[in-house]
Structure formats: structure tokens, C-alpha cells
Amino acid sequence: MSDVFAALADETRRALLDRLFIKNGQNLSDLHNGMTMSRQAVAKHLHILESANLVSVHWQGREKLHYLNVVPLGDIVHRWIGKFEDARIEALSDFKQQIESAAGPSQNSGSEEKRRVGQ
Amino acid sequence: MSASKIAATQTRASTGEPCAPDFVYTIFIKANAETVWNGLIERQITKAYWGHYNESDWQPGSRWAHVRSDGSGEVDISGRIIEMDPPRKMVWSWARDSESDHATKLSRVTYELISLGPDTKLIVTHSELEPDSPMDAGVREGWPAVLSNLKSLLETGETLSEGEWPSAN
Numbered sequence: 001m002s003d004v005f006a007a008l009a010d011e012t013r014r015a016l017l018d019r020l021f022i023k024n025g026q027n028l029s030d031l032h033n034g035m036t037m038s039r040q041a042v043a044k045h046l047h048i049l050e051s052a053n054l055v056s057v058h059w060q061g062r063e064k065l066h067y068l069n070v071v072p073l074g075d076i077v078h079r080w081i082g083k084f085e086d087a088r089i090e091a092l093s094d095f096k097q098q099i100e101s102a103a104g105p106s107q108n109s110g111s112e113e114k115r116r117v118g119q
Numbered sequence: 120m121s122a123s124k125i126a127a128t129q130t131r132a133s134t135g136e137p138c139a140p141d142f143v144y145t146i147f148i149k150a151n152a153e154t155v156w157n158g159l160i161e162r163q164i165t166k167a168y169w170g171h172y173n174e175s176d177w178q179p180g181s182r183w184a185h186v187r188s189d190g191s192g193e194v195d196i197s198g199r200i201i202e203m204d205p206p207r208k209m210v211w212s213w214a215r216d217s218e219s220d221h222a223t224k225l226s227r228v229t230y231e232l233i234s235l236g237p238d239t240k241l242i243v244t245h246s247e248l249e250p251d252s253p254m255d256a257g258v259r260e261g262w263p264a265v266l267s268n269l270k271s272l273l274e275t276g277e278t279l280s281e282g283e284w285p286s287a288n
Contacts, residue, residue: 057143
């Protein structure tokens with residue numbers, strides 16, 4: 001579990017997981033695209049994620065594809081969150097998303113609501 | 120790179136086009152490969168952690184069914200056994216029972232078990248899902264929970280939750 005936390009402690013690695021969440025099964029070139037660091041640095045971050053089992057690898061022919069593996073995150077959740085708390089936390093998290101998206105610029109009264117939520 | 124990796128290109132059964140998996144989940148379980156293998160196919164074990172039990176004679180070509188364990192006998196998922204190589208690899212086709220005759224609705228699940236001394240690395244690959252279908256969304260949430268529960272059952276004899284399982288996974 002400690003290597004999961006170490007892997008998640010880095011902003012770049014969290015960004016790589018975000019990208020896999022949006023589009024699963026990307027190769028190194030896909031994941032390097034748009035990053036400001038070197039290809040080697042991205043490969044190193046991916047290796048750390050793979051060692052922590054947060055990324056699964058699948059070889060499609062000669063191509064190495066990376067997949068988000070959320071299984072170890074479940075172990076963390078189950079350690080500290082009981083089964084009855086799940087629903088309450090989900091409700092709070094939905095509420096947070098709701099008020100945050102209500103504060104977004106797409107809403108008509110956006111600027112007014114932004115002030116209210118302190119942005 | 121080894122030849123076995125090059126040979127691993129998956130293709131879509133309905134069209135023969137190359138088709139990368141939609142999801143690849145990996146879990147390490149403190150149990151030997153035979154135990155993990157039985158945990159995926161035995162009725163009494165699957166019933167204990169999956170909200171459903173799996174039923175088949177497990178011969179290549181045979182039908183398998185994912186039956187609700189609430190006693191209703193309702194089959195939510197079914198398919199065919201495509202490949203069986205105990206205790207290393209098995210491949211099943213996978214669809215809602217009502218859609219299992221429609222080639223485009225059939226997805227494919229591959230289980231690979233790798234022995235690591237007394238432990239087993241289990242890799243579950245789900246391919247050929249119809250993009251943005253309810254099945255696509257269902258398995259995205261379903262597999263991590265199922266695998267955590269399998270691990271917990273095999274390692275501790277207890278499941279993590281009584282689980283409210285989605286009716287059509």
C-alpha cells in the first residue's frame with residue numbers, strides 16, 4: 001500500500017492516471033503528447049505507476065498499452081471506509097460536484113455564484 | 120521483446136479487425152493459481168463474493184451463465200467458453216443474457232493467472248465492449264469491486280461487503 005501512496009504523491013503521475021481515466025489503453029507516445037517533459041521522464045513515471053499496480057500493461061502486437069488499474073485504490077477505500085459510509089460519502093461528493101459545477105462559467109449567474117462559494 | 124508478446128494481438132471476433140482491450144485489471148492474491156482458478160468458476164465460491172454464481176460445464180464451446188444468487192434463478196450475463204487452459208488462462212464471451220445471440224453485443228473476458236511462488240497475479244482483460252453502452256459503464260465499476268472481493272474471500276475467508284450488485288452488471 002505504501003508504494004501506492006508514493007506513486008500518487010506526484011502531480012505528473014496523477015495527471016497520467018487522469019489521462020488514462022479519460023482514454024484507457026494509450027501507448028507512451030500518446031501519453032507523452034502534450035507533456036512538457038522528456039519521453040524518458042514520462043516512461044519513468046509510468047514505470048513507477050506500473051510497479052505500484054496502478055497501471056496495467058497490455059501488449060497489442062508490438063505496442064505497449066497502459067490501462068488504469070483502480071484495484072489497489074479499492075483496498076485503500078475498504079481499509080478506512082465502511083460499507084455504510086460509502087453512500088453518505090457519495091452523496092457528499094455528488095453535492096460538492098453539483099455546487100462546483102453550478103459555480104462554473106457555463107451558468108447564467110456564474111459570477112454571482114462564484115463569489116458566494118469564495119472563488 | 121519476445122515472440123509471445125508479438126503474437127498477442129487481439130482481434131474483434133465479429134469483424135477480425137485488431138482490437139485493443141477496453142479494460143485491463145490486475146490483482147495480486149495470496150493464494151495459489153488453482154485456488155484462484157476455482158474462485159472464478161466454482162458455484163459455491165462465486166456465489167459468496169459476486170452476488171451471482173457462475174454455472175457451466177466449463178468445456179470449450181459450452182455456454183456459461185452468471186446467475187443471481189438471490190434464489191430467483193435470473194440469468195443476467197451469459198456467453199460461451201472460448202478457451203480453457205487450467206489454471207493459466209480462460210476466455211469467455213460475455214453479454215446480457217437477452218442479447219447473447221447478437222454478435223455485436225458479445226464482449227470478451229480473458230483471465231490470465233501467473234504463479235508467483237505461493238501467490239498469484241490475476242489479470243482480467245475485457246475487450247470488444249460496445250462503446251458507451253450500459254455494459255461498458257457497468258463493467259468499469261463492476262470488475263474492481265469483484266476482484267477486491269475475490270481477493271478478500273480467498274485470503275481471509277470473508278467478503279468486503281454484502282454488496283448491492285447492479286442487476287445487469
